Amino acid sequence: MAPEDERIALFLDYENLAIGARDGLGVSPFDFGPVADALAERGRVVTRRAYGDWSAFDEDRRLLARAQVELIEIPQRIGGSRKNAADIKMAVDAIELAYERGFVTTFAIGTGDSDFTPLMHKLREMDKRVIGIGVQSSTSKLLPAACDEFLFYDRLPGVEGRPVPARPSRRRSSPPAVAPEPVEPEPEVEDPGPATSDPDLAAVVTSTLSGLARATDGPVRASTLKRAILRKDPTFDEGDHGFRGFGELLRHLEHRGVLTLAPGTAAGDPEVAFPEDASAEDEAFALFATTVRDLEDQAGAPPQLSGLKDQMRKREPGFSEKRYGFSNFLAFARAARARDLVTMDWDDGRGDYQLSVY
Numbered sequence: 001m002a003p004e005d006e007r008i009a010l011f012l013d014y015e016n017l018a019i020g021a022r023d024g025l026g027v028s029p030f031d032f033g034p035v036a037d038a039l040a041e042r043g044r045v046v047t048r049r050a051y052g053d054w055s056a057f058d059e060d061r062r063l064l065a066r067a068q069v070e071l072i073e074i075p076q077r078i079g080g081s082r083k084n085a086a087d088i089k090m091a092v093d094a095i096e097l098a099y100e101r102g103f104v105t106t107f108a109i110g111t112g113d114s115d116f117t118p119l120m121h122k123l124r125e126m127d128k129r130v131i132g133i134g135v136q137s138s139t140s141k142l143l144p145a146a147c148d149e150f151l152f153y154d155r156l157p158g159v160e161g162r163p164v165p166a167r168p169s170r171r172r173s174s175p176p177a178v179a180p181e182p183v184e185p186e187p188e189v190e191d192p193g194p195a196t197s198d199p200d201l202a203a204v205v206t207s208t209l210s211g212l213a214r215a216t217d218g219p220v221r222a223s224t225l226k227r228a229i230l231r232k233d234p235t236f237d238e239g240d241h242g243f244r245g246f247g248e249l250l251r252h253l254e255h256r257g258v259l260t261l262a263p264g265t266a267a268g269d270p271e272v273a274f275p276e277d278a279s280a281e282d283e284a285f286a287l288f289a290t291t292v293r294d295l296e297d298q299a300g301a302p303p304q305l306s307g308l309k310d311q312m313r314k315r316e317p318g319f320s321e322k323r324y325g326f327s328n329f330l331a332f333a334r335a336a337r338a339r340d341l342v343t344m345d346w347d348d349g350r351g352d353y354q355l356s357v358y
Helices: 014-025 033-040 058-066 082-100 114-125 201-215 222-232 246-255 278-299 308-315 329-338
Strands: 007-013 044-052 070-073 106-110 129-134 149-152 260-266 269-273 342-347 352-357
Touching: 007 014, 007 033, 007 082, 014 044, 014 058, 014 106, 014 129, 033 044, 033 129, 033 201, 033 222, 044 082, 058 070, 070 082, 082 106, 082 114, 106 114, 114 129, 201 222, 201 246, 201 269, 222 246, 222 269, 246 260, 246 269, 278 308, 278 329, 278 342, 278 352, 308 329, 329 342
Parallel strands: 007 044, 007 106, 044 070, 106 129, 129 149
Antiparallel strands: 260 269, 342 352
């Protein structure tokens, strides 16, 4: 089914996600934006609901309300189980929606709790596509297999934080009064956009194209790309950036080498892809390996992943992993490891990856 045909209902087991992101990634409050963007690349979200005791998530509640998420209150009851109450309410609502709203084709269930596995099986029995969303360190191994697609929150573009290798307990508890100090993310500098456009324009197009390429099996059409961008930002208008149409914008980015266009099945709706420029990609990975080697020689110890991107940009100011279809720098580093250019080992003491060249 094409992404534009999907009608998605989103249900969030919010306490599970928020505590998992806080304990596993140092992210607090929970950033809903990357989840919204990932689903926008897959279809139109028609229902957004989050379940939890909102007295414990005051700041999160305000952020979710701005994101048009319906908040379902599951208050703490003396002598009762808040966890079971939230699970039962969410499962009943999902099944009820599946029966009453036949046009909903996909259910996105945000949780790491294996108690929701039967719900996912039941939805698939009802011919519904199921997308799971969870923090990797706090997600049961039973969940991904129960879904048609599972999105680890840690890997979504835009998620900042440091992964924690040790798996914490998934037993729910009330968050502490004072949230841990969030890890300050590495500063990001996006690709420079066209001279007549906003600097973030190329990054918006490439990040959306990258998400669509991962989510679909076939080629990405220009019309599909435009709809996905509008689902992320309904105010998007290429005219605001100096272009008379979306096709003109794509041709401009093609001229800059950001993407490529090929004739599609319908006139005026070309296929959009990233350029297959092996030489430029090889140069980027060579720069990565050389930077790691030089830093290791200077310090006499393997460098950390944090700060490595800044070091690369000191040598090549125009470097951006997004030019090569990678959603973030960690994904680019993992690709370098897969090519046997570097090793990546987690250091518990530093809370970061240590890199070394082969």
